[in-house]
Amino acid sequence: MDLCDRLSHCKIALAFAVLMDLLGGTALLVGVFADLRIKGNDFGDLLVYTGALFVVASLAGWVLWYSGNIEDMSSKRELGHISSAVDRLARTLSRKIRTHRNHP
CATH class of the missing domain: 1.20.5 (Single alpha-helices involved in coiled-coils or other helix-helix interfaces)
Structure with a gap:
């Protein structure tokens, strides 16, 4: 129960950060390891770059979540x-x- 109390502030920012990390990590792994050739064009690089952008976007969520929880720290x-x-x-x-x- 104590863990839920600590996460009570900025739940939206936390959910955004975790979601962006999951999407970004998945896109990165699929882009690197899957063979994504459609009509002779390789779309793996597109997923790698998109995954990297998702991971960078998640940093904003983590900063917002951390900033919102600083007030409870003594x-x-x-x-x-x-x-x-x-x-x-x-x-x-x-x-x-x-x-x-x-x-x-």
Whole structure:
């Protein structure tokens, strides 16, 4: 039941991403392994390119789904953990880049 609660946000984006992955993977595999000659023309390349486009389109669905579920994640500070060295390094680099851009 806990898994269903985690997937409760952005179900449409999740369904879109999974559907595009399935369609894209199927098209890629059929395009690569099936002999698709019709009247002497090979249509395998068409399916390979179409499958690749479906897989790329699924990335949009995955990004939307992930973005919609970020709000439920709690940061380490909210949980009471001390910030890690990576967090401090990222903040330091961000400040240096910001001050470098502000001073021409």
